[in-house]
Amino acid sequence: KNQVEQSPQSLIILEGKNCTLQCNYTVSPFSNLRWYKQDTGRGPVSLTIMTFSENTKSNGRYTATLDADTKQSSLHITASQLSDSASYICVVSVSWGSGTYKYIFGTGTRLKVLA
Amino acid sequence: KAGVTQTPRYLIKTRGQQVTLSCSPISGHRSVSWYQQTPGQGLQFLFEYFSETQRNKGNFPGRFSGRQFSNSRSEMNVSTLELGDSALYLCASTDRDSYNEQFFGPGTRLTVL
Numbered sequence: 001k002n003q004v005e006q007s008p009q010s011l012i013i014l015e016g017k018n019c020t021l022q023c024n025y026t027v028s029p030f031s032n033l034r035w036y037k038q039d040t041g042r043g044p045v046s047l048t049i050m051t052f053s054e055n056t057k058s059n060g061r062y063t064a065t066l067d068a069d070t071k072q073s074s075l076h077i078t079a080s081q082l083s084d085s086a087s088y089i090c091v092v093s094v095s096w097g098s099g100t101y102k103y104i105f106g107t108g109t110r111l112k113v114l115a
Numbered sequence: 116k117a118g119v120t121q122t123p124r125y126l127i128k129t130r131g132q133q134v135t136l137s138c139s140p141i142s143g144h145r146s147v148s149w150y151q152q153t154p155g156q157g158l159q160f161l162f163e164y165f166s167e168t169q170r171n172k173g174n175f176p177g178r179f180s181g182r183q184f185s186n187s188r189s190e191m192n193v194s195t196l197e198l199g200d201s202a203l204y205l206c207a208s209t210d211r212d213s214y215n216e217q218f219f220g221p222g223t224r225l226t227v228l
Contacts, residue, residue, distance in 0.1 A: 034216070041203065041222070041224065042221055042222065043119070043205050043207075043219030043221045043222050044158075044219045045219070046216060046218070089157075089158070091217075102171070103148075103160070103217070105160075106157070107156075107157040
C-alpha cells in the first residue's frame with residue numbers, strides 16, 4: 001500500500017534553533033519527493049523537489065535529504081524564524097510512465113516557533 | 116506568470132445548499148487537481164482534470180463534481196451540502212515540464228452551517 005508517514009505530528013521550538021522533520025514512505029514506483037510549507041489558511045508552497053538520484057537539496061535555510069534505499073527523507077530547518085511556523089507536508093509522486101502519475105500526501109508536521 | 120487563483124476565498128452556506136468553486140490555473144498548465152483539507156484528515160484528493168477530461172478521481176461521493184473548460188479553468192460543485200463538507204478546498208495546477216510539480220492556489224474556505 002502506498003503510504004507516506006511524517007513525524008513528529010507537531011513540534012515547538014525556540015526562535016534561532018534548528019529542527020529536523022521526518023518523512024518515511026512506502027511507495028512504488030517512486031518518481032520524486034517534495035516538501036511543501038503551508039501557512040494556516042493558505043495553499044501549500046513548494047520548498048524542494050527531489051528525484052531518485054538526488055541526496056540533498058537546499059532552499060535557503062531549508063535543506064532536504066533523501067535516502068532512496070531506506071525510503072526516508074528529512075527536512076532540516078536552520079536558525080528558525082517566527083515565520084517558519086507552519087505545517088510542512090511531504091508528498092511523494094508515483095509514476096507509471098506515459099504521463100500517468102499520482103500524489104501520496106503525508107498528514108504533515110505542524111511547527112510552532114516561539115520567540 | 117500569475118499564480119493559481121481561486122474564487123471565492125471564503126464562503127458560508129447552509130446545509131442542503133449547493134456551491135460552485137472556481138480555479139484558474141497558471142497560464143500554460145493544462146492539468147488541474149482539487150483537494151479537500153480538514154484539520155484531522157490532511158489533504159484529500161478529489162479529482163483531476165486534463166484537457167477538459169476527468170483523468171483521476173478520489174473517494175468522494177457523487178455530490179462532489181467538477182469540470183474543466185477549454186481555457187483550462189476549472190470549477191468544482193458540491194450539491195446538498197453537509198456540515199462535514201466544511202473545509203479548505205485547494206486547487207493545484209501542474210507543470211508537466213517540471214517533474215509534474217503542483218502549484219497550489221490560496222484555497223476557498225467553505226463553512227457549512
